[in-house]
Amino acid sequence: MNKPAYIRSTSVLTPLGLGSRVNYDFIFSGQSAVSANTKFECYVSAFDNLHATRTSTRLESMLCQAVDDAAHGADFDLTKDTALILCTTKGDIEDLQSEKALLPDLATRIAKHAGITSTPIVLSMACTSGTMGLIHAQRLISLGKAKNVVVAGGDQVSEFVIEGFRSFHALSKSRCAPYDADRDGINLGEAAAVCILSAEKGSSTNAVVGGGTSNDANHISGPSRTGDGLHLAVERALKNAGKSANEIDFISAHGTATSYNDEMESKAFALSKLDGKPIHSLKGYFGHTLGAAGLLESIMCMESLDSQSLPASLGYKTEGTSVPLQVVEKARNQMVGSCIKTSSGFGGCNAALIIEKI
Amino acid sequence: MITIQSYCHIWPEGLAKNNLRLVDFSSHSAESSGEVRLNAVETSSNTKPSSHERLVQFYRALNINYPKFHKMDNLSKLGFLGAEVLFDGSGQTDSTSVVLSNLSSSLESDRIFQESLNDIPSPAQFVYTLPNIVVGEICIRHKIKGENSFLLTSQFDSQALIDAILQSLIFGGVDQCLSGWIECINDDFYGFLFLAKSGEGELELTKSVLDTLYMRK
Amino acid sequence: MMEELIEKLKGQIIEQLNLVDVNPEEVGPEDPLFGDGLGLDSIDALELIVMLEKIYGIKIENPEEGKTIFMSLKSLATYITENK
Secondary structure, eight states, X not given: OOOOEEEEEEEEEETTEESHHHHHHHHHTTOOOOEEETTTTEEEEOXXXXXXXXXXXXXXXXXXXXXXXXXXXXXXXXXXXXXXXXXXXXXXXXXXXXXXXXXXXXXXXXXXXXXXXXXXEEEOOGGGHHHHHHHHHHHHHHTTSOXXXXXXXXXXXXXXXXXXXXXXXXXXXXXXXXXXXXXXXXXXXXXXXXXXXXXXXXXXXXXXXXXXEEEOSSOSSSOOSSOHHHHHHHHHHHHHHTOXXXXXXXXXXXXXXXXXXXXHHHHHHHHTTOTTSEEEOOHHHHOBOGGGHHHHHHHHHHHHHHHTEEOOOTTOOSBXXXXXXXXXXXXXXXXXXXXXXXXXXXXXXXXXXXXXXX | OEEEEEEEEEETTEXXXXXXXXXXXXXXXXXXXXXXXXXXXXXXXXXXXXXXHHHHHHHHHTTOOOGGGGGSOHHHHHHHHHHHHHHTTOOOOTTEEEEEEESSTTHXXXXXXXXXXXXXXXXXXXXXXXXXXXXXXXXXXXXXXXXXXXXXXXXXXXXXXXXXXXXXXXXXXXSEEEEEEEEEETXXXXXXEEEEEESOOSSBOOHHHHHHHXXXX | OHHHHHHHHXXXXXXXXXXXXXXXXXXXTTSOSBTTSXXXXXXXXXXXXXXXXXXXXXXXSOGGGHHHHTSSHHHHHHHHHHHO
């Protein structure tokens, strides 16, 4: 029943620039989009000069740029047999008080822009949304429900989200340091990311081969102390992909740099016997981009597979989890054939995705 | 084959399971209609209760004892009540996934949190500014560690739900899925939840069956 | 004075944390608020920090401090009296 979903084209738009390879080259060289922001009184990764236009909202503009770039790189007609999945947590958050705030409408506008005629859906599962979008797409393709799927993810930096995380005392005082002993919280970020998947291989070099999700069934905001929820998601992903932990070459984890999240992940990876694998979090480069995170970071994994290299886990200096992890401290060339992308989020949700070089 | 084992509807005037009213807030009384209505509640006030008040009334009428209920936002209360009625204390949630949907996400709670930005923002309010929190609340209550998802669609989309339910059963390795539509906005609410199960049964999970059931209450 | 503050705090906590079905008479001044006592959790602890700032003007920067401050009504009342 499980079939690979071939990656035909991708793009990401972050404050570092437009394009998957452009962004990967920046992060491989150690460049971060995170900086001190006086307006929000914390460190964020945010666009300097990006505004809504007369005809599109700010997020719509971000998503359309990424869609256009990805569509340009796709070697087939997107307007036929194509589904659209939008992954976002807060969408057009500046329009909350108006009717424009309805997320399915945003998805409809993006579909229209891309020339996709089928009815889109929005997946809104907190910080796992992006990863889940890819899982959902791969399963639609496996079940023959869609031939091609455009997965688009995006979220913005906003006072709403910043103050929310501030009320949780979860914001870092500087640039975040995932897995580090002195980590003190998250940086928020904004981005748009697009991945075009297909049942047909075309000239693709990577494929999504399986995924899994789970719920901690423990607490709506605090990560589980045992890591067994994320472990379950990982096991389901491995099973669906027909792979063992041994065959995974690296982990692109959630790594938000809160004390509890990173600790939980270390336990989960130990349970899944993945703790010996090279691991990174990309939150130090892009910040935590919420609904876009899982998608953006998966696309960076695809670039790793294409370039046979691993970026550093920015911010890491000393071991900071009870289970020691093989955190990638320096960007390096590495022979890699497959990886696992994991995400966890509010609501106790976890998602894991396996991407393979083909 | 996937079948619908049971379903429930929740709206301001009542709560029904498999089309049988469990709680009734409609204006005519049980005596005059000649029907016996379990937990018929006479509301003396003429003003329409808020969604919050009504959802608490359902909680009380169903004799549920779960103090955390009162911390939930309306969307979570609504989903929680539906799950409570469908799982019915049966403990049969080992092999279960959850796929819920709506149009407005957590917009009602989002607007409340946004108002609070003028004062001191509340973490308890912030946590409910995501539509999937209701899934978390249900999973905590019924100890469900299975696959879970929340879809947003322009209207009740039976095909999108069926696709997601099928995915969770096949790839999630479970027998049953709690699914449905829970919408809570502008001081109104509507919940249609159902338990879909692998195997034979009377009510097959198809687009037309779901669309018909969704409308019926 | 302390007793009055404790009674006042009881009501404020019940309201702030939506402890709708809790009988105030059943909460003793030295009963544990977290864990087995009232069963409060990590979000409740953060809400108490908000309550402290809103009503008493006391700001707690580090949530870890909350563990000792919010141990019981008495410890909370003591903290407020000492820091107002």
